Amino acid sequence: MKELWEGNQAIAEAALRAGLEAYFGYPITPQTELLEYLSRKMPELGRAFVQAESEIGTINMVYGAASGGARAMTSSSSPGISLMQEGISYIVGSEVPAVIVDMMRGGPGLGNIAPGQADYFQLTKGGGHGDYHPIVLAPWSVQEAVDLTIGAFDLAEKYRHVVILAADGNIGQMMEPVEMPAPRKIEKRDRGWELTGAINREHRLISSIYLQPEVLHKHNEKIQAKQRAIEQNQVRYHEFLMDDAEYAVIAFGTSARVAHTAITWARAKGIRVGLHRPISLYPFPYARVAEISKRVRAILVVEMNAGQMLEDVRLGVAERVPVSFYGVMGGRVPFPDEVLPEIEKLVNSVH
Numbered sequence: 001m002k003e004l005w006e007g008n009q010a011i012a013e014a015a016l017r018a019g020l021e022a023y024f025g026y027p028i029t030p031q032t033e034l035l036e037y038l039s040r041k042m043p044e045l046g047r048a049f050v051q052a053e054s055e056i057g058t059i060n061m062v063y064g065a066a067s068g069g070a071r072a073m074t075s076s077s078s079p080g081i082s083l084m085q086e087g088i089s090y091i092v093g094s095e096v097p098a099v100i101v102d103m104m105r106g107g108p109g110l111g112n113i114a115p116g117q118a119d120y121f122q123l124t125k126g127g128g129h130g131d132y133h134p135i136v137l138a139p140w141s142v143q144e145a146v147d148l149t150i151g152a153f154d155l156a157e158k159y160r161h162v163v164i165l166a167a168d169g170n171i172g173q174m175m176e177p178v179e180m181p182a183p184r185k186i187e188k189r190d191r192g193w194e195l196t197g198a199i200n201r202e203h204r205l206i207s208s209i210y211l212q213p214e215v216l217h218k219h220n221e222k223i224q225a226k227q228r229a230i231e232q233n234q235v236r237y238h239e240f241l242m243d244d245a246e247y248a249v250i251a252f253g254t255s256a257r258v259a260h261t262a263i264t265w266a267r268a269k270g271i272r273v274g275l276h277r278p279i280s281l282y283p284f285p286y287a288r289v290a291e292i293s294k295r296v297r298a299i300l301v302v303e304m305n306a307g308q309m310l311e312d313v314r315l316g317v318a319e320r321v322p323v324s325f326y327g328v329m330g331g332r333v334p335f336p337d338e339v340l341p342e343i344e345k346l347v348n349s350v351h
Helices: 007-017 032-044 055-067 078-083 085-094 120-124 142-159 169-173 213-233 253-268 286-293 309-317 336-349
Strands: 002-006 022-025 048-051 072-076 098-104 135-137 162-168 175-179 237-240 247-250 273-278 280-282 298-303 323-327
Touching (some): 007 032, 007 098, 007 142, 007 169, 007 175, 022 032, 022 055, 048 055, 055 078, 055 085, 078 085, 085 162, 085 213, 098 142, 098 169, 120 162, 135 142, 142 162, 142 213, 162 169, 162 253, 169 253, 247 253, 253 273, 273 286, 286 309, 298 309, 298 336, 309 323
Parallel strands (some): 022 072, 072 098, 098 162, 247 273, 247 298
Antiparallel strands (some): 002 175, 135 280, 237 273
C-alpha cells in the first residue's frame, strides 16, 4: 500500500527497514528532517543515534561503527559532505562498508539551502585523496530514493565500499506516494573482517596506512580490481522514448524530471527526442552513452550546475555528435519551458 512520504523522512525510514544499526549526523538544510526522524526512531528500536559535534566527527564515527560490523550511515548536504572527504577516503582505504546520503544544495561555499547538483565532481571523482570512486546513485523520485537506499546497504556490504545516495534538495523536501518495503531482520554474522573482539580467534586489524610503497601499491591494486567489478556490474540507467529518438537529452535527478516534461512537449511538436537518465553517476553508463551517440544526431545535457556530468557525457560520446549544454546554478531549478527551447535549438543546430 502506498503512503504519502516526505523525501527525507522516507529515506530515513527506508534505512531503518534496511537494517540500519548506527546513525551519526549533524543538522544541515535541506536534510535535517532525515536526522530528526532517526533521532526519534533509532532509540525506540534500541539502535545507536548520535548527533555529532561536526560533519568531521560524524564520518569518523561511521568509520568506527562500520569497522565493528554495524550497518552504519550518515547524511548531510553539500558543505558537510565536503568536510567528510578525508574520512570517506579513510573508509574506502580500509575497505569498510558505509552509506552516505547527500541532499545537494547550491554552492560553492555555504551557498544557500536551495536544491543543486554541483556536488557531482566531489562525489563521483573521489573527493578525498587517493585512487577511488564511491558508488554514487541518483534518484529522481521519493520512491526511487527509498529503493536505492535499501539497495545501498547491500552494495556497501557486497563490495566493502562507500555508497552515496546523491539527491538534490527537491527530492528531500517533496512529498510523493511511496510503497515501503517490509522491514528486514538484522542478522549478526562474522564475515571475517569485523572488529568484534578477539576472544577465540586471531587478532584483526582495519587500517588504511601502508608505509611501504610496494605494499600500498598492492593494496591499491586490490581496490582498483574492486572498482572494475563495480563498473562491470553496477551500471544503472533509465530511458524514455529513446527507441526511435533522433535527439537525446541526458540528465539526472530533478533535472531529468524537468527534461521528461520538456521532451513530452517536444514530441507533441513532432521532434523525435528521448531521455537518457543515469541512475548510477558512478559507475557512469559510458557504454550506453556511446551507443546512443552512434544513432542520434545531437545530444543535450541538462544539469543544475555549470556542467559537471557534461564531462562524462562528452567522454562517452567521443565527439561522434554535437553535445550542447543547458545548466542553471545557485540553487535554481530549470523549468520545462526553458528546456524545450534548448531542444529546439539543438535540432536547428544540425539542420
